[in-house]
Amino acid sequence: MRVIIVGAGSLGIHLTRNLIDQGREVILIEKDEAIAKELAETLDCTVINAEGTRPDILEKADIANADAVVACTPNDQNNILIGLIARDAKVEKLILKIEDKQFMDIASKLGFYHMINPASISSSYISDVLRGINAIELSNMVRYDVRFISVIATEKIIDMRLSEIPLPENSAFIGVYRKNDFILAEKDPKLSEKDELILVTRADMISSVNEVLGRNLD
Template identity: 35%
Template sequence: MRVVFIGASSLAVKTAQLLIRRGHEVVIVERDKEVIDDLSGQLDCAFVHGDGSKPAILREVGPSQTDILYCLTGRDQSNIIASLVGRSLGFERVVTKIEDEAYEHICIELGLEDTIIPARTIGRYLADMAEGQDILELSAMIRYDARVVSVVVHEKDAVTVAELDLPATARAVCLYREEKLILPDGGTKLAKDDELILLTRRTEVNNLVERFRIPPPENDEGGSSPAGA
């Protein structure tokens, strides 16, 4: 497996170390030459000096030859931009790290389905551990071709769950509204900005993400803007 990291953060370095030990190919893109010089003696991997949010730099690392692109810089905005550029260039899988939870809805709306918030994940794990629970057991329950998808509800989808017209292989598992958990049934009315969690098959993930993508803006006459306008 070939993995590219944007940013040589502590999280990126630790993950890279583990992957290298397991025999995987790793490339780290870092804009600070001093950081590269320091890490080159510690990590047996390739380095690219440059801004990982720039298309030219991402093309240089080879999107078609890369299995995962990790965007793990210290700036949420840079990670989001790098993720969008990476996806547009054809990276098979893009993982986006954010620290500010305010960006989570934006990432979901942009279709960045592999978004991680390290502090929240670790915090929940430690809190659950204190109560004798193990949230990592959940990962063992999502097996074979089952996938969980998180989408944001827009105005056009503010209907009941039954009226969503979901694929036969997709089910609404739960939704989050104003930091509250709701377990929906067919009659549950969705509201704009709800975060809806769907259980589906792997083959339906892209279709569902596209289905709930932000609607295109309308022109002054109220219709869709013409191509090339």
């Protein structure tokens, strides 16, 4: 997998190191010359010192052949712009870091589904702790070959109910996010456009799950 990461903040650097450890090909773009120079000397990946919102720079990073683009600069508007450029280049997976809720709404309206809001995640966790709620982080539940998957409803399954979708063995739906609502799988909702399905499966079943759900990741 070839991943372009724009922004060498704490999130960008941590992600870059994780992907390198996984054997992924990473291209990291950072506009700060001193930071870019230091990372180029310490990370086993391509580091480009430039402004990542420039189409010519993303072309230099060979965005046309990227499997994923992660926009995690400190600027929400820049991250959305990077996402738009990457989408125009037909990049399959786009992940945007968005700090401000109003820009999350804008990004959602523009059709971006994978957004990270670190402040919201942290504040929700702290709020739960203060209320005496022992919330279990999803990352602590992913063990062995179990995988939790988020999938946007494709044309193949829109208007179907969850019970009508023939998931492979060792797989099950958890629920559906619909706008600001979460619907448990036991309610068997009929799927609508932009619904986000949450399911659990095993690593060796992911390809079969994608096929059933109409996701073409070739």
